[in-house]
Amino acid sequence: MQFISVAVPVPFLDLLTYAVPPSLAMPAVGARVRVPIGSRTVTGCVIEAPAQNAAPADARELIEVLDDEPFLPPAVVELCQWVADYYLAGIGDAIAVALPPGAREKASGFRTRRTAALTAHGRSAAAGDASDADLRLTARQREAVAALSAVSAPLPLSELRERGITADLVGRLAKHGLVAIAEEAHERDPFEDALMAGVARDPARQLTVEQASALEQLEALAGRRDFRVALLHGVTGSGKTELYLRLARCVCGSGRQVLMLVPEIALTPSVAALFRGAFGDRVAIQHSALSDGERHDQWQRIRRGVVDLVIGTRSAVFAPLPRLGLVIVDEEHDSSYKQEEAPRYHGRDVAVMRASREGALVVLGSATPSMESYQNAVSGKYERVVLERRVLDRPLAAVRVVNMRDEYAAEGPDVVISRDLAAAIEDRLSRREQVVVLLNRRGYSTAVVCRQCGDMFDCPNCSISLTVHAARNGWRARCHYCNYSVMVPKACRKCAAPYLEHTGFGTEKVEQHLCDRFPDARIGRVDRDSVRRKGALASLLSRFAAAELDVLVGTQMIAKGHDFPGVTLVGVISADVGLGLADFRAAERTFQLLTQVAGRAGRGERLGEAVIQTLYPEHYSVRLACGQDYVGFFEKEINFRRGMKYPPLVAMVNAVVRGRTFDDAMQTAAEVVRRLADGAQAGGFTILGPAPAPLAKLRGEHRVQFFLKGARRAEMRQALRAVVAAMPEVRRRVTIDVDPLNVL
Ligand code: ADP
Numbered sequence: 158m159q160f161i162s163v164a165v166p167v168p169f170l171d172l173l174t175y176a177v178p179p180s181l182a183m184p185a186v187g188a189r190v191r192v193p194i195g196s197r198t199v200t201g202c203v204i205e206a207p208a209q210n211a212a213p214a215d216a217r218e219l220i221e222v223l224d225d226e227p228f229l230p231p232a233v234v235e236l237c238q239w240v241a242d243y244y245l246a247g248i249g250d251a252i253a254v255a256l257p258p259g260a261r262e263k264a265s266g267f268r269t270r271r272t273a274a275l276t277a278h279g280r281s282a283a284a285g286d287a288s289d290a291d292l293r294l295t296a297r298q299r300e301a302v303a304a305l306s307a308v309s310a311p312l313p314l315s316e317l318r319e320r321g322i323t324a325d326l327v328g329r330l331a332k333h334g335l336v337a338i339a340e341e342a343h344e345r346d347p348f349e350d351a352l353m354a355g356v357a358r359d360p361a362r363q364l365t366v367e368q369a370s371a372l373e374q375l376e377a378l379a380g381r382r383d384f385r386v387a388l389l390h391g392v393t394g395s396g397k398t399e400l401y402l403r404l405a406r407c408v409c410g411s412g413r414q415v416l417m418l419v420p421e422i423a424l425t426p427s428v429a430a431l432f433r434g435a436f437g438d439r440v441a442i443q444h445s446a447l448s449d450g451e452r453h454d455q456w457q458r459i460r461r462g463v464v465d466l467v468i469g470t471r472s473a474v475f476a477p478l479p480r481l482g483l484v485i486v487d488e489e490h491d492s493s494y495k496q497e498e499a500p501r502y503h504g505r506d507v508a509v510m511r512a513s514r515e516g517a518l519v520v521l522g523s524a525t526p527s528m529e530s531y532q533n534a535v536s537g538k539y540e541r542v543v544l545e546r547r548v549l550d551r552p553l554a555a556v557r558v559v560n561m562r563d564e565y566a567a568e569g570p571d572v573v574i575s576r577d578l579a580a581a582i583e584d585r586l587s588r589r590e591q592v593v594v595l596l597n598r599r600g601y602s603t604a605v606v607c608r609q610c611g612d613m614f615d616c617p618n619c620s621i622s623l624t625v626h627a628a629r630n631g632w633r634a635r636c637h638y639c640n641y642s643v644m645v646p647k648a649c650r651k652c653a654a655p656y657l658e659h660t661g662f663g664t665e666k667v668e669q670h671l672c673d674r675f676p677d678a679r680i681g682r683v684d685r686d687s688v689r690r691k692g693a694l695a696s697l698l699s700r701f702a703a704a705e706l707d708v709l710v711g712t713q714m715i716a717k718g719h720d721f722p723g724v725t726l727v728g729v730i731s732a733d734v735g736l737g738l739a740d741f742r743a744a745e746r747t748f749q750l751l752t753q754v755a756g757r758a759g760r761g762e763r764l765g766e767a768v769i770q771t772l773y774p775e776h777y778s779v780r781l782a783c784g785q786d787y788v789g790f791f792e793k794e795i796n797f798r799r800g801m802k803y804p805p806l807v808a809m810v811n812a813v814v815r816g817r818t819f820d821d822a823m824q825t826a827a828e829v830v831r832r833l834a835d836g837a838q839a840g841g842f843t844i845l846g847p848a849p850a851p852l853a854k855l856r857g858e859h860r861v862q863f864f865l866k867g868a869r870r871a872e873m874r875q876a877l878r879a880v881v882a883a884m885p886e887v888r889r890r891v892t893i894d895v896d897p898l899n900v901l
C-alpha cells in the first residue's frame with residue numbers, strides 16, 4: 158500500500174495521511190484528491206508522499222484523484238508549507254490562499270454565462286408592431302425589451318441586472334416568446350472595466366538621468382539570474398512605475414516571468430492599465446475584488462503558461478508561474494500586504510522567500526520604506542537603489558504646519574478646517590486647481606456622550622465607542638469592528654436625560670464643513686463607507702481624474718500611489734489621529750501617511766503645497782514628514798526601536814487569548830505563558846504579559862495578549878507550537894501572529 162499526506166480545508170488540522178487503494182493511480186504532489194474526514198468527503202491537496210513506515214496503521218483510503226497532473230505547481234506547494242510553518246498556521250489554511258476560487262469543485266476550466274437576446278417576435282414588439290394590449294407587458298418589461306433592442310449582440314444577464322433588469326423579469330419575457338436565453342462559454346476579462354481604458358503612456362519617453370542609472374543597476378541584478386533583493390527608494394513622483402515597466406519588459410524578454418504585487422488594485426487602477434497597455438493580453442490580474450469567476454479564469458490562464466506578467470494583491474504571491482524571474486512589490490511598506498486572518502502572512506516577506514527559492518530578483522519599491530526593509534538595506538542584506546528627485550525636476554510639495562492649539566485658542570473648540578487651510582483651498586478653487594483633504598477617520602462624529610450621567614455610547618460587543626454616521630432618517634451609530642448598529646436615541650439610554658453630545662469628527666463631517674464653506678465646489682468623499690457599492694470607488698477616482706470634482710476628501714485610501722497631476726494642494730485635518738494608539742509602529746505609520754499624502758500634491762506642472770493641521774507639531778514623525786526627511790526619520794526611529802527592543806531589531810510574536818469572561822481569558826493566557834517560560838531562557842526570548850489587549854473586548858469575547866521577543870524566530874515558534882500542542886483545548890482560542898503589524 159502507498160500513502161500520501163494531504164492538506165484538508167479544516168482549520169488547525171495538520172497534514173493527514175491517506176492510503177492510496179490499488180484501484181487508483183498514485184497522485185502527484187499538488188494534485189487535488191477527494192478524501193473522507195469524519196463522515197464527510199472533502200477536496201484536499203496532496204502535499205507529500207511520506208515514508209512507508211511513517212504512515213499510521215489506521216490510515217483511511219483516498220476516494221478519488223481529481224488531477225492527473227499537479228493542480229498547484231510543486232514550488233507553490235512548498236511555499237505554502239513554508240508559510241504554514243513560519244506563521245504557525247494550519248497547512249489547509251495556507252493551501253487555501255493559493256487555490257483559485259472554485260478549486261474544490263470538480264469542474265474547472267471554462268465557465269458559461271447566460272445571455273439574452275430578442276427573438277423575431279420580440280423585435281416586432283419592440284418596434285411597436287404588436288400592441289401592448291395583446292402582450293400586457295408591464296412598464297419594467299417594456300424597458301427590458303427596449304434595452305435589448307438597442308444593442309445588436311446578446312446581453313449577459315449580469316449586465317442587465319446592473320441596469321435593474323432581473324433574471325426573473327427576463328425569464329418572464331422568455332415565456333412570452335419575446336426573448337431567447339442562451340449559455341455561452343466565456344472567459345471573463347477584468348480589464349473590461351471602463352476605467353482600465355484610456356490610460357495613455359508615451360512609449361518613447363526619455364528616462365531621467367536618475368531613472369536611467371537606477372534601471373541600469375536593476376537590469377544588471379536581474380541579469381545575474383539569481384536571488385537578490387533591491388530596495389528601490391524613490392521619493393513620491395520620482396517615476397518608479399516607469400522603471401517597473403521597463404525592468405519587467407527586460408525580464409520577460411529573457412524568457413522569464415514577472416509577478417507584480419500592489420497594495421490595492423482598486424485604488425490605483427492606472428498601474429494595472431499601464432501594464433496592460435504595454436504587455437497586452439500577456440498580463441493576468443489577481444485580486445479579491447474580482448468575481449470568483451474572473452479570478453478563476455485568470456488563475457487558469459496563468460497556470461496554462463500563457464501570461465508573462467501577473468499583477469495582483471497579496472495572495473497573488475502564490476500565482477502558479479513556473480519561470481519566475483522578477484517580483485516587484487510596489488509600496489512595499491503598505492500594511493495591506495499583511496493578512497489579518499489565518500494564515501497571517503506578509504505578502505512582501507513571502508515574495509522574498511519565494512524569490513529566494515526560485516532564484517529571482519525582488520524589487521521592493523517605496524518612497525517611505527518599512528523600517529524592516531530599510532534596515533536590511535542599511536545592513537547590506539538588500540541592494541539600495543535610490544531616486545532622490547521627482548521627474549523633470551519637479552519640486553516636492555512645500556509643507557506648512559498649522560498648530561491646532563493656537564487655532565482652538567483663537568477660533569474656539571469646534572474648528573475643523575483652520576483659517577490657513579480654508580484660505581489655501583479658496584485660492585486653489587479660484588484657480589481651478591484640485592485639492593485633496595485627508596482625515597484618517599471615517600464617520601461623522603466618533604462618540605456620543607451623555608452630558609448628564611457621562612454614559613458613553615459604546616458597542617455592546619466590543620470595548621470601543623460607536624461611530625456616528627449620517628443616515629437618511631437621523632443618526633446611526635455603528636461599530637467599525639463588529640458592525641453592530643443602532644439609531645442614536647433622543648435621550649440617554651441610562652438616565653433618560655435629553656443631553657446627548659456628539660464628539661470627535663470624521664470624514665463625513667469634514668465633507669459637510671467643506672460643502673457649507675465652499676458651496677460651489679464639487680466635492681467627493683472616499684472612505685470605506687462611501688465606496689461600499691461596487692464601482693463607486695472607480696467612479697469617484699475617475700471623476701476626480703477627469704477634473705469633474707474639485708475636492709476629494711477621504712481616509713488613507715486617497716493617500717496611496719495616486720497620480721493626479723491637477724492636485725496642487727493637500728490638506729491634512731488631524732495629522733495625529735494614529736499617534737495616540739498603543740502601538741509601537743504609530744510614529745512610522747504617521748510618518749508614512751503624511752509623506753505619502755503630501756506626495757500627492759504638485760505632480761503636474763504646477764507647484765504643490767501641503768497644509769498639515771496637528772496638535773503635536775513638534776512630534777518627530779510630524780516634523781520630519783514635513784521636511785520629507787526619510788533618512789532623518791529612520792535614524793530617530795531605529796534608535797527608539799533599539800532602545801525598546803522592538804522590531805526590526807528583534808523578532809516578535811503576538812498571541813491573543815480569547816475567552817467568554819476576562820478571567821477565563823486571563824487564566825488561560827497565564828497558563829500558556831507559564832509553560833512557555835520554562836523554555837524562554839534556552840530559546841533566547843523574553844515574554845511580555847499577559848495583559849489585557851488594548852481592544853479588551855471584541856465581538857463579545859474578552860482578549861488578553863502576550864508577546865514573545867527574541868533574536869531567533871525558529872525557537873519562539875517551536876516553543877509556541879509545543880505548548881499549544883500540549884493544550885489542544887485552547888488551540889481555537891489562541892491567535893498567534895508572527896511578525897505582527899497590528900498589535901491592538
Ligand atoms: P512614483 O510611483 O515614483 O510616485 P510615478 O511612477 O507615478 O511616480 O511617476 C510620476 C509621474 O511622472 C507620472 O505621471 C509618470 O507618468 C511621469 N513620469 C515618469 N517618468 C517620466 C519621465 N522619464 N519623463 C516624464 N515623465 C515621467
Ligand code: ZN
Pocket residue numbers: 616617618619636637638639640641856
Ligand atoms: Zn462591536
